[in-house]
Amino acid sequence: MGSRDISSISIVQVAERAGVSVATASRVISKTNYPVSEPTRQRVLAAAAELNYSPNSLARSMKTQRSNLVAVLVGDNSDPYFAEITRGVEDVANEAGYLTIVCNTDRKPAKELHYVQTLQDLRADGIIFAGGGLQEPDYPEQLQLKVNEVLRRGGAVITLSAHTLQVPSIQADSFGGARQMTMRLLELGHRRIAFIAGPSNLLVANVRLQGYMAALAEAGIPISPGLILQGNFSESDTERAVRGLANLAPEHRPTAIFAANDETAIGALLGLRKMGWKVPEDISVCGFGDLPLAQRVVPTLTTVHMDLRYLGRAGMTRLIAILNGEDTVEPLVIWPTSIVERDSTSAIRVLS
Amino acid sequence: MGSRDISSISIVQVAERAGVSVATASRVISKTNYPVSEPTRQRVLAAAAELNYSPNSLARSMKTQRSNLVAVLVGDNSDPYFAEITRGVEDVANEAGYLTIVCNTDRKPAKELHYVQTLQDLRADGIIFAGGGLQEPDYPEQLQLKVNEVLRRGGAVITLSAHTLQVPSIQADSFGGARQMTMRLLELGHRRIAFIAGPSNLLVANVRLQGYMAALAEAGIPISPGLILQGNFSESDTERAVRGLANLAPEHRPTAIFAANDETAIGALLGLRKMGWKVPEDISVCGFGDLPLAQRVVPTLTTVHMDLRYLGRAGMTRLIAILNGEDTVEPLVIWPTSIVERDSTSAIRVLS
DNA sequence: GTGAAAGCGCTAACAC
DNA sequence: GTGTTAGCGCTTTCAC
Numbered sequence: 085m086g087s088r089d090i091s092s093i094s095i096v097q098v099a100e101r102a103g104v105s106v107a108t109a110s111r112v113i114s115k116t117n118y119p120v121s122e123p124t125r126q127r128v129l130a131a132a133a134e135l136n137y138s139p140n141s142l143a144r145s146m147k148t149q150r151s152n153l154v155a156v157l158v159g160d161n162s163d164p165y166f167a168e169i170t171r172g173v174e175d176v177a178n179e180a181g182y183l184t185i186v187c188n189t190d191r192k193p194a195k196e197l198h199y200v201q202t203l204q205d206l207r208a209d210g211i212i213f214a215g216g217g218l219q220e221p222d223y224p225e226q227l228q229l230k231v232n233e234v235l236r237r238g239g240a241v242i243t244l245s246a247h248t249l250q251v252p253s254i255q256a257d258s259f260g261g262a263r264q265m266t267m268r269l270l271e272l273g274h275r276r277i278a279f280i281a282g283p284s285n286l287l288v289a290n291v292r293l294q295g296y297m298a299a300l301a302e303a304g305i306p307i308s309p310g311l312i313l314q315g316n317f318s319e320s321d322t323e324r325a326v327r328g329l330a331n332l333a334p335e336h337r338p339t340a341i342f343a344a345n346d347e348t349a350i351g352a353l354l355g356l357r358k359m360g361w362k363v364p365e366d367i368s369v370c371g372f373g374d375l376p377l378a379q380r381v382v383p384t385l386t387t388v389h390m391d392l393r394y395l396g397r398a399g400m401t402r403l404i405a406i407l408n409g410e411d412t413v414e415p416l417v418i419w420p421t422s423i424v425e426r427d428s429t430s431a432i433r434v435l436s
Numbered sequence: 437m438g439s440r441d442i443s444s445i446s447i448v449q450v451a452e453r454a455g456v457s458v459a460t461a462s463r464v465i466s467k468t469n470y471p472v473s474e475p476t477r478q479r480v481l482a483a484a485a486e487l488n489y490s491p492n493s494l495a496r497s498m499k500t501q502r503s504n505l506v507a508v509l510v511g512d513n514s515d516p517y518f519a520e521i522t523r524g525v526e527d528v529a530n531e532a533g534y535l536t537i538v539c540n541t542d543r544k545p546a547k548e549l550h551y552v553q554t555l556q557d558l559r560a561d562g563i564i565f566a567g568g569g570l571q572e573p574d575y576p577e578q579l580q581l582k583v584n585e586v587l588r589r590g591g592a593v594i595t596l597s598a599h600t601l602q603v604p605s606i607q608a609d610s611f612g613g614a615r616q617m618t619m620r621l622l623e624l625g626h627r628r629i630a631f632i633a634g635p636s637n638l639l640v641a642n643v644r645l646q647g648y649m650a651a652l653a654e655a656g657i658p659i660s661p662g663l664i665l666q667g668n669f670s671e672s673d674t675e676r677a678v679r680g681l682a683n684l685a686p687e688h689r690p691t692a693i694f695a696a697n698d699e700t701a702i703g704a705l706l707g708l709r710k711m712g713w714k715v716p717e718d719i720s721v722c723g724f725g726d727l728p729l730a731q732r733v734v735p736t737l738t739t740v741h742m743d744l745r746y747l748g749r750a751g752m753t754r755l756i757a758i759l760n761g762e763d764t765v766e767p768l769v770i771w772p773t774s775i776v777e778r779d780s781t782s783a784i785r786v787l788s
Numbered sequence: 789g790t791g792a793a794a795g796c797g798c799t800a801a802c803a804c
Numbered sequence: 805g806t807g808t809t810a811g812c813g814c815t816t817t818c819a820c
Contacts, residue, residue, distance in 0.1 A: 143813035495797035
């Protein structure tokens, strides 16, 4: 209001107004536990308040070598899977005084690499790779190199999914979850179980596929390549893949579909509906992830449960521990997953 | 690899290695169009590459008074409404060299205020209020004061929803959309149209309610308070609200429900299903927002369309224009909304 | 308990 | 076309 000069207020003006040195002003503003007499402290605080003083974080960061900035790298923040993780990360970050930068990589190596560089330039304190590692030629090495630079600088890096990076990680048990779900379908009497895979260059997608194959192998059931469909973790292309099933001779058609993630499973649900197939009467469907969405589709989706928001929280909590030099746990933490059976699966009907 | 000293590399070492002054080094690194001889430029670039030089953005920002950081304030980043907007913002931000900070306010004044202060301290270049303004005692004034500080500093601030803040804004036409949707229901023969409102302290929610009431008034239909149900923009409590409808005498029951947003409408769909009511046969339901989700619920949801991702894009584009002093458009830009009719609404059945 | 002064790493006058 | 230097605003030894 009354202030007529454009120049912004620094700690110098605060010190002046309080009649102390900048050193003293800094000591009360930065709330270190350095001893400052109570009257002096009050005068500084008062001066700061009167001037609407806003301590410049950038300047502070330059001195302290801590930016209080963390970043979460996601495939797409509007994908509910990543949105949930991000929410968990941001909650903990905020409580601890960190700001959260969100970076959409679209699972493109170039974008991911560029973000890591930008974050390094910014001296971000930590980077969380929420998505799985990309398996593309030379890429894991390139990324590791850049990440090593971040590490060398004192930045913390973790992953929240199966990844090529050699950094601490917290993960849900993708292999075990996929294996268990497949076993459950077998228990329900299914023998021809189709699997809609995720992007082939995504490590975590492949791990889930491995879990599916392991369960079949254990049950002595041959893996039929025709039942492994290509998906891309998004709903869009899934319908087409499912449609292909109609071309199979009835005796070769799967009685169950296991999709590598919930989005894909929901795409399958939609595709099947359009084909006039009833779920679970004509065919069972299940997913992986247990998005909030899984409970509100029709029929509600049987899926492998993982608490994504909590995964985000745990990740950020661990990142902070690393930054504080308090990280004692083992590098790789794997959380058990569990199966949630809802209405989209049922025991196989006896035919004929 | 071979580097054995911990000290990080600054532009000084790059200059040394290239055999030039820091000024020259800076001129090529910061890619200004300042003339530098080609051989010199190459030597600097080479030195930077060999040293794995990462220019310190914080230091740069201190000089240039530009942080290249923007923030989007959302109610909850895992709410698809905000997730879509955030995606649009981040896309444009990334293309323009900005990093995007996401802040979950949970529509709590204290959190919102705290974020704004933190962002001011960080010297964020811009702040985007994605959610609607909160109408709570004294709050609009307090927020405006803090925002004014950001503005004075040279930061840009915009809103993407009906808001109390006096800053540039891009908005979908909530009033018009709600009015139009209500008119459409009237056209379909509905006379008892219930409205499930949003949080009462949220400006944009109230604007939608106004639109609904305006349409009824224009049609000469008295507004019956019993048909205005309290919601909170989330799916959770909505079921309960809907359940109350069963208690009404059949001749007082609404034949259509208009929910103030899609999440609420979907909650209504779920509640009605549990009550055994068929949509749209027994009752029509429609929402507001046209989330991606609206197309995959059953029945697919009739709703007021607004392109949220594009709203985010437009918002960030405008923010950049403001920062560059190129914003010429009027303060308040209102986009028309349109109605998308899907399977959840139908003409009223002739009773008896 | 307080103050003076040296940088953190960069850019932008201002010389040459 | 290149170099010297003065800060941006803060924290932190080091004196007193």
